[in-house]
Amino acid sequence: MKAPSFAYAKPRSLAQAFELLGRPGAKILAGGQSLIPSLNLRLSSPELLVDITGIAGLSKIEILNGAVRIGALCTHSQLEKSEDVRKHLPLIAEAVAHIAHPAIRNRGTLGGSLALADPAAELPACALALDAVLIISTKKGERRVSAADFFKGLFETDLEPGEILAGAEFPKADKSVFLELTRRQGDYAIVGLAGVTRSAQKRIAFFGVGAKPVLVKPGSLEEAKSALPMPSADLYHTASTKLHLARVLLERAWNRL
Amino acid sequence: MEQTLNVTLTVNGAQVTRNVPARQHLVDFLREELGLTGSHIGCEHGVCGACTIRVDGEIVRGCLMLAVQADGCRVDTIEGLSDSKELEKLQKAFHEKNALQCGFCTPGMLMAAQDLVRQGKKISREQIRNHISGNYCRCTGYQAIVDAIEEVING
Numbered sequence: 001m002k003a004p005s006f007a008y009a010k011p012r013s014l015a016q017a018f019e020l021l022g023r024p025g026a027k028i029l030a031g032g033q034s035l036i037p038s039l040n041l042r043l044s045s046p047e048l049l050v051d052i053t054g055i056a057g058l059s060k061i062e063i064l065n066g067a068v069r070i071g072a073l074c075t076h077s078q079l080e081k082s083e084d085v086r087k088h089l090p091l092i093a094e095a096v097a098h099i100a101h102p103a104i105r106n107r108g109t110l111g112g113s114l115a116l117a118d119p120a121a122e123l124p125a126c127a128l129a130l131d132a133v134l135i136i137s138t139k140k141g142e143r144r145v146s147a148a149d150f151f152k153g154l155f156e157t158d159l160e161p162g163e164i165l166a167g168a169e170f171p172k173a174d175k176s177v178f179l180e181l182t183r184r185q186g187d188y189a190i191v192g193l194a195g196v197t198r199s200a201q202k203r204i205a206f207f208g209v210g211a212k213p214v215l216v217k218p219g220s221l222e223e224a225k226s227a228l229p230m231p232s233a234d235l236y237h238t239a240s241t242k243l244h245l246a247r248v249l250l251e252r253a254w255n256r257l
Numbered sequence: 258m259e260q261t262l263n264v265t266l267t268v269n270g271a272q273v274t275r276n277v278p279a280r281q282h283l284v285d286f287l288r289e290e291l292g293l294t295g296s297h298i299g300c301e302h303g304v305c306g307a308c309t310i311r312v313d314g315e316i317v318r319g320c321l322m323l324a325v326q327a328d329g330c331r332v333d334t335i336e337g338l339s340d341s342k343e344l345e346k347l348q349k350a351f352h353e354k355n356a357l358q359c360g361f362c363t364p365g366m367l368m369a370a371q372d373l374v375r376q377g378k379k380i381s382r383e384q385i386r387n388h389i390s391g392n393y394c395r396c397t398g399y400q401a402i403v404d405a406i407e408e409v410i411n412g
Contacts, residue, residue: 007260008279008325036321101391102282106315185390
């Protein structure tokens with residue numbers, strides 16, 4: 001299908017973007033790899049798309065002390081090819097290869113994935129497992145929110161209307177593992193997990209199991225298995241199948257953490 | 258009133274300027290404004306890959322990009338890469354192995370496969386299947402397509 005009619009603007013600065021986002025029916029467009037399908041399917045009908053890809057400074061990867069700051073406009077391909085990401089955040093490097101297909105990874109962005117908060121998406125789970133801090137630009141300045149507080153529900157985040165996700169800081173981990181089950185490469189996850197160990201504490205975030213990624217911080221494998229809440233069923237898998245598969249992934253991941 | 262914007266982009270080496278509706282996606286622009294009907298429109302929501310084109314040297318879904326977003330970009334389509342002979346080896350292999358199935362996905366398959374060929378590394382059949390997984394449509398098992406791509410890449 002064809003998208004409904006909308007207006008389009010491409011601001012060159014955050015100040016311009018904030019002004020445009022104050023207009024009625026305005027919506028942020030970044031890579032567009034989820035928004036444009038939803039427009040084409042007429043699931044979304046904004047009046048104005050504010051294309052933020054012309055704003056400088058939002059696609060950098062910076063090494064900080066003990067963490068990596070990634071700009072919201074970094075594409076999945078950029079993350080996939082980055083030596084810094086591979087070295088300091090192997091979890092993210094592993095995860096991005098599971099996101100859709102090369103042609104989509106070339107346009108889709110980190111910020112778009114985090115801000116959309118699709119329950120089957122890889123990067124929100126990585127952010128939760130790594131205890132990332134999301135950096136949000138507002139008219140008044142910048143605010144920082146932990147991943148645990150950012151993801152609120154199904155496609156629901158802490159972002160207020162008019163705010164722009166500028167990037168995220170991902171603290172490094174000692175060990176990490178990323179596993180995902182799909183019917184075919186690039187399909188939506190049936191279930192998946194992003195797990196890290198930091199200072200002997202395991203943090204495992206499951207995705208595809210409910211409205212938002214679910215974090216467990218278990219002391220033992222048995223504890224982890226019982227800490228996992230009953231997933232919601234999807235069109236193809238019952239809740240008990242998903243629970244079983246999540247536990248299978250947990251067993252596969254456990255000795256690598 | 259529908260908003261229209263002026264865009265200037267380079268398509269297959271030639272600069273074009275047009276006034277386009279904000280909501281027009283890039284494949285509709287290529288097909289309807291420029292008559293380049295080699296890029297196919299299948300699902301229009303990023304699943305089938307029949308609209309795969311190159312923007313600034315990287316493959317993208319043409320249906321998941323607005324024409325206005327391509328302002329200032331270099332766009333290459335199946336027509337351009339055929340004329341420049343960049344796809345010659347793949348096209349010959351597809352022809353010889355009858356790697357067409359129903360043929361609707363073929364332009365997108367060639368664009369995605371060429372992305373792999375350009376990486377210049379020998380790879381397994383499984384890696385080829387993973388790479389073209391974004392171009393699966395409906396018919397048959399892609400066996401002959403994998404054969405053709407494998408022959409070009411691994412010789």
